[in-house]
Amino acid sequence: PRKSYKGGNRLEPFYTGGPLSITSGGDAAACACGDEVKLVQMSNGSVLKTFAGDSEPITSLAFTPNARILFTASRSLQTKKWDVASGEVYRSWKSHEAPVADMAVDASGCLLATGSADRSARVWDVDKGHCTHSFRGHKGVVISVLFHPDARKLLLFTGSDDAELRVWDLATRSPLATLDGHFSAVTGLSVSQCGQVLLSAGRDKVVNIWNLQTYKKAGTVPVYEALEGIAVVPSNAGFPGVGTTALKSKAKGVPGVYFLTAGETGTLKLWRSDTGT
8 A cells, every 4th residue: 555654854965065163052063055054953964044145155154152143254255143043144244355264252252253364363243243353463364263261361362374373462452472383374273171271283283282371382292184173172071082080281380181183184083182192
């Protein structure tokens, strides 16, 4: 006898390479899919929502901490602020004179940082939409931006393909430090849970460890592949292979941390900064 069946979850293409952003809760991800952005449920890979494109490839994505707002940037030079629940655009504006390579939202959800191929980094008021800071000094594309996880610190970190890492003081609107330690593009940045350690990843196949109290390099971990991303893993995260107690200090008094790297081999790797393994 002929039978009919009710359809279940439908899988569809949701990622064509390039930027993606995961919500702070880890339940959903925004993925570049051509000129569109797909909101994907992490548990089953289903597409929850599609954010319409403008015919140009997506270059950067960032959620606010509460995941209610998504920022997107494309090669059209338009940066857009989306309401995640409705899928509607709150605002669209030209944030730079060249494509945005990276974006980040601060812990308070009030500030958006953009790094661009025009060699500048800018900070935007999320609610009011105006530019609050514009920083220049890099000699190449600003390809990584990160706020200090403690919003009270008012610090912005930027990495560039000029191999430099810079620290900017938002309170004084001025450069605080230039950190030289890479020989190629600085592609990823991450700060430890305690806020004392900055990790920088580069295409020179190393991760540098920086003391944020002195802005001096506290160590280098060879990773043997060109890197595109890095993330500190808190000791209480329940991540496989990560202990529940703090690691021993390494050089120059900085706390040890676990961290993940992603690079040209396409494999996520877990490391310890205190042993370099």
